[in-house]
Amino acid sequence: DGGITQSPKYLFRKEGQNVTLSCEQNLNHDAMYWYRQDPGQGLRLIYYSQIVNDFQKGDIAEGYSVSREKKESFPLTVTSAQKNPTAFYLCASSTTDREVSPLHFGNGTRLTVT
Amino acid sequence: GEDVEQSLFLSVREGDSSVINCTYTDSSSTYLYWYKQEPGAGLQLLTYIFSNMDMKQDQRLTVLLNKKDKHLSLRIADTQTGDSAIYFCAERATPLVFGKGTRLSVIA
Numbered sequence: 001d002g003g004i005t006q007s008p009k010y011l012f013r014k015e016g017q018n019v020t021l022s023c024e025q026n027l028n029h030d031a032m033y034w035y036r037q038d039p040g041q042g043l044r045l046i047y048y049s050q051i052v053n054d055f056q057k058g059d060i061a062e063g064y065s066v067s068r069e070k071k072e073s074f075p076l077t078v079t080s081a082q083k084n085p086t087a088f089y090l091c092a093s094s095t096t097d098r099e100v101s102p103l104h105f106g107n108g109t110r111l112t113v114t
Numbered sequence: 115g116e117d118v119e120q121s122l123f124l125s126v127r128e129g130d131s132s133v134i135n136c137t138y139t140d141s142s143s144t145y146l147y148w149y150k151q152e153p154g155a156g157l158q159l160l161t162y163i164f165s166n167m168d169m170k171q172d173q174r175l176t177v178l179l180n181k182k183d184k185h186l187s188l189r190i191a192d193t194q195t196g197d198s199a200i201y202f203c204a205e206r207a208t209p210l211v212f213g214k215g216t217r218l219s220v221i222a
Contacts, residue, residue, distance in 0.1 A: 004156075006156075031209075033209055040122070040214070041214065042202070042212055042213065042214030042215050043157075043202070043212045043215075045209060048209050050208070058209070090156055090157070092156075092157075094210075099145070100145055100162065101206070102145075102147050102159045102162060102210075103157070103159075103204075103209075103210055104159070105149075105156030105157040105158070106156050107154075107155050107156045108154070108155065108156050110154075
Protein backbone atom coordinates (compact mmCIF):
# COMPACT_ATOMS: atom_id res chain seq x y z
CA ASP A 1 0.00 0.00 0.00
CA GLY A 2 1.25 3.47 -0.83
CA GLY A 3 1.61 5.96 1.94
CA ILE A 4 3.74 8.18 4.11
CA THR A 5 5.79 6.78 6.95
CA GLN A 6 6.98 8.92 9.81
CA SER A 7 9.33 7.51 12.38
CA PRO A 8 9.60 7.24 15.25
CA LYS A 9 6.08 7.81 16.62
CA TYR A 10 7.47 9.13 19.94
CA LEU A 11 10.84 10.81 20.42
CA PHE A 12 12.47 12.10 23.58
CA ARG A 13 15.51 14.35 23.67
CA LYS A 14 17.45 16.45 26.11
CA GLU A 15 17.55 20.20 25.63
CA GLY A 16 20.52 21.31 23.54
CA GLN A 17 20.56 18.23 21.31
CA ASN A 18 19.68 18.22 17.62
CA VAL A 19 17.18 15.59 16.54
CA THR A 20 16.13 14.37 13.07
CA LEU A 21 12.61 13.24 12.25
CA SER A 22 12.19 10.84 9.35
CA CYS A 23 9.57 11.07 6.60
CA GLU A 24 9.39 8.65 3.67
CA GLN A 25 6.73 8.38 0.96
CA ASN A 26 6.14 5.82 -1.79
CA LEU A 27 3.33 7.72 -3.52
CA ASN A 28 5.67 9.12 -6.18
CA HIS A 29 4.69 12.63 -5.10
CA ASP A 30 6.91 15.55 -6.05
CA ALA A 31 5.99 17.83 -3.15
CA MET A 32 6.57 17.22 0.56
CA TYR A 33 5.78 19.30 3.62
CA TRP A 34 6.50 19.55 7.35
CA TYR A 35 3.94 20.96 9.78
CA ARG A 36 4.04 21.54 13.48
CA GLN A 37 0.88 21.16 15.58
CA ASP A 38 0.42 22.59 19.07
CA PRO A 39 -2.85 22.43 21.04
CA GLY A 40 -5.25 25.13 19.84
CA GLN A 41 -2.81 26.36 17.18
CA GLY A 42 -3.86 24.29 14.21
CA LEU A 43 -1.16 23.41 11.68
CA ARG A 44 1.83 25.66 11.11
CA LEU A 45 4.05 25.15 8.09
CA ILE A 46 7.76 24.70 8.79
CA TYR A 47 9.26 23.85 5.37
CA TYR A 48 8.10 22.49 2.06
CA SER A 49 9.74 21.13 -1.06
CA GLN A 50 8.20 20.92 -4.53
CA ILE A 51 11.11 19.16 -6.19
CA VAL A 52 14.27 17.30 -5.29
CA ASN A 53 17.16 19.50 -4.13
CA ASP A 54 14.91 22.50 -3.56
CA PHE A 55 12.87 23.64 -0.55
CA GLN A 56 11.24 26.77 0.83
CA LYS A 57 10.75 28.14 4.32
CA GLY A 58 7.28 28.13 5.76
CA ASP A 59 5.87 30.35 8.47
CA ILE A 60 7.99 29.02 11.36
CA ALA A 61 11.28 27.80 9.83
CA GLU A 62 13.59 29.27 12.48
CA GLY A 63 15.39 26.55 14.43
CA TYR A 64 14.64 23.86 11.84
CA SER A 65 16.48 22.51 8.80
CA VAL A 66 15.55 20.09 6.01
CA SER A 67 17.08 18.32 3.04
CA ARG A 68 15.55 16.81 -0.08
CA GLU A 69 18.18 14.61 -1.68
CA LYS A 70 15.69 11.96 -2.82
CA LYS A 71 12.13 12.23 -4.05
CA GLU A 72 10.94 9.76 -1.42
CA SER A 73 12.54 11.36 1.64
CA PHE A 74 12.25 14.70 3.42
CA PRO A 75 13.92 14.56 6.87
CA LEU A 76 13.43 17.40 9.35
CA THR A 77 16.14 18.36 11.85
CA VAL A 78 15.06 20.19 14.98
CA THR A 79 18.12 22.10 16.12
CA SER A 80 19.06 23.34 19.57
CA ALA A 81 18.20 26.84 18.32
CA GLN A 82 14.47 25.99 18.32
CA LYS A 83 13.15 27.57 21.54
CA ASN A 84 10.08 25.39 22.10
CA PRO A 85 10.61 22.14 20.19
CA THR A 86 8.12 19.97 22.09
CA ALA A 87 5.22 19.43 19.68
CA PHE A 88 3.49 17.04 17.30
CA TYR A 89 5.16 17.03 13.87
CA LEU A 90 3.31 16.04 10.72
CA CYS A 91 4.79 15.26 7.32
CA ALA A 92 2.70 15.37 4.14
CA SER A 93 3.09 14.96 0.40
CA SER A 94 1.15 15.86 -2.73
CA THR A 95 1.29 15.80 -6.50
CA THR A 96 2.08 18.99 -8.37
CA ASP A 97 0.79 18.08 -11.80
CA ARG A 98 -2.96 17.81 -11.20
CA GLU A 99 -5.62 20.35 -10.40
CA VAL A 100 -6.86 18.32 -7.43
CA SER A 101 -3.81 17.89 -5.27
CA PRO A 102 -4.77 17.27 -1.66
CA LEU A 103 -2.11 16.59 0.92
CA HIS A 104 -1.59 13.05 2.16
CA PHE A 105 -0.37 12.93 5.75
CA GLY A 106 1.76 10.59 7.81
CA ASN A 107 0.74 9.62 11.35
CA GLY A 108 3.03 12.10 12.99
CA THR A 109 5.95 12.13 15.43
CA ARG A 110 5.47 13.45 18.95
CA LEU A 111 8.71 15.09 20.10
CA THR A 112 9.31 15.81 23.77
CA VAL A 113 12.36 17.83 24.78
CA THR A 114 13.24 18.13 28.46
CA GLY B 115 -3.06 36.45 1.33
CA GLU B 116 -5.37 33.52 1.82
CA ASP B 117 -6.96 32.97 5.21
CA VAL B 118 -9.29 30.25 6.49
CA GLU B 119 -11.40 30.67 9.64
CA GLN B 120 -13.25 28.02 11.65
CA SER B 121 -15.00 27.92 14.99
CA LEU B 122 -12.94 25.92 17.48
CA PHE B 123 -15.49 23.68 19.21
CA LEU B 124 -18.76 21.89 18.48
CA SER B 125 -20.67 19.49 20.69
CA VAL B 126 -23.58 17.34 19.45
CA ARG B 127 -25.63 14.38 20.67
CA GLU B 128 -25.20 11.00 19.06
CA GLY B 129 -27.66 10.57 16.19
CA ASP B 130 -28.03 14.31 15.56
CA SER B 131 -26.52 16.13 12.57
CA SER B 132 -23.29 18.09 12.95
CA VAL B 133 -22.56 21.19 10.93
CA ILE B 134 -19.00 22.51 10.86
CA ASN B 135 -18.48 25.91 9.28
CA CYS B 136 -15.54 27.54 7.55
CA THR B 137 -14.90 30.83 5.77
CA TYR B 138 -12.15 31.44 3.24
CA THR B 139 -10.77 34.46 1.42
CA ASP B 140 -9.47 33.41 -2.01
CA SER B 141 -11.86 34.66 -4.68
CA SER B 142 -10.31 32.76 -7.59
CA SER B 143 -11.48 29.33 -8.70
CA THR B 144 -10.15 26.84 -6.28
CA TYR B 145 -10.57 23.53 -4.54
CA LEU B 146 -11.65 23.39 -0.91
CA TYR B 147 -10.91 20.38 1.26
CA TRP B 148 -12.19 18.83 4.49
CA TYR B 149 -9.84 16.74 6.63
CA LYS B 150 -10.44 14.71 9.80
CA GLN B 151 -7.84 14.19 12.54
CA GLU B 152 -8.34 11.55 15.22
CA PRO B 153 -6.31 11.77 18.45
CA GLY B 154 -2.60 11.13 17.97
CA ALA B 155 -2.93 10.61 14.22
CA GLY B 156 -2.33 12.46 10.98
CA LEU B 157 -4.98 14.19 8.90
CA GLN B 158 -7.23 12.10 6.69
CA LEU B 159 -8.85 13.60 3.59
CA LEU B 160 -12.65 13.34 3.87
CA THR B 161 -13.86 15.14 0.78
CA TYR B 162 -13.28 18.13 -1.45
CA ILE B 163 -15.34 20.48 -3.60
CA PHE B 164 -14.52 22.73 -6.53
CA SER B 165 -15.59 26.33 -6.21
CA ASN B 166 -17.99 26.16 -9.19
CA MET B 167 -20.14 23.62 -7.29
CA ASP B 168 -22.80 24.39 -4.68
CA MET B 169 -23.04 21.02 -3.01
CA LYS B 170 -21.38 17.63 -2.85
CA GLN B 171 -22.74 14.60 -1.05
CA ASP B 172 -20.81 11.49 -0.06
CA GLN B 173 -22.72 9.02 2.15
CA ARG B 174 -23.22 10.77 5.52
CA LEU B 175 -21.21 13.82 4.48
CA THR B 176 -22.66 16.86 2.70
CA VAL B 177 -20.52 19.82 1.72
CA LEU B 178 -22.27 23.11 1.01
CA LEU B 179 -20.53 26.05 -0.63
CA ASN B 180 -21.77 29.63 -0.68
CA LYS B 181 -19.42 31.35 -3.10
CA LYS B 182 -20.87 34.81 -2.56
CA ASP B 183 -20.15 34.71 1.16
CA LYS B 184 -17.05 32.48 0.77
CA HIS B 185 -18.64 30.11 3.28
CA LEU B 186 -18.11 26.36 3.35
CA SER B 187 -19.85 23.87 5.60
CA LEU B 188 -19.55 20.16 6.32
CA ARG B 189 -22.68 18.38 7.51
CA ILE B 190 -22.36 14.94 9.10
CA ALA B 191 -25.68 13.12 9.27
CA ASP B 192 -26.47 10.69 12.12
CA THR B 193 -23.32 11.65 14.03
CA GLN B 194 -21.64 8.75 15.84
CA THR B 195 -19.10 8.66 18.67
CA GLY B 196 -16.50 7.61 16.10
CA ASP B 197 -16.95 10.99 14.43
CA SER B 198 -15.37 12.70 17.46
CA ALA B 199 -12.23 14.33 16.04
CA ILE B 200 -10.80 17.61 14.85
CA TYR B 201 -12.03 18.73 11.42
CA PHE B 202 -9.96 21.04 9.25
CA CYS B 203 -11.00 22.91 6.17
CA ALA B 204 -8.30 23.91 3.70
CA GLU B 205 -8.09 26.15 0.68
CA ARG B 206 -6.06 25.17 -2.36
CA ALA B 207 -2.87 27.14 -2.59
CA THR B 208 0.82 26.31 -2.69
CA PRO B 209 0.99 25.18 0.00
CA LEU B 210 -2.56 24.47 1.21
CA VAL B 211 -3.95 27.00 3.69
CA PHE B 212 -5.57 25.31 6.71
CA GLY B 213 -8.02 26.60 9.25
CA LYS B 214 -7.22 26.01 12.94
CA GLY B 215 -9.62 23.10 13.13
CA THR B 216 -12.98 22.45 14.82
CA ARG B 217 -13.01 19.94 17.65
CA LEU B 218 -16.21 17.89 17.41
CA SER B 219 -17.36 16.14 20.58
CA VAL B 220 -20.17 13.61 20.29
CA ILE B 221 -22.18 12.96 23.44
CA ALA B 222 -23.68 9.50 23.78
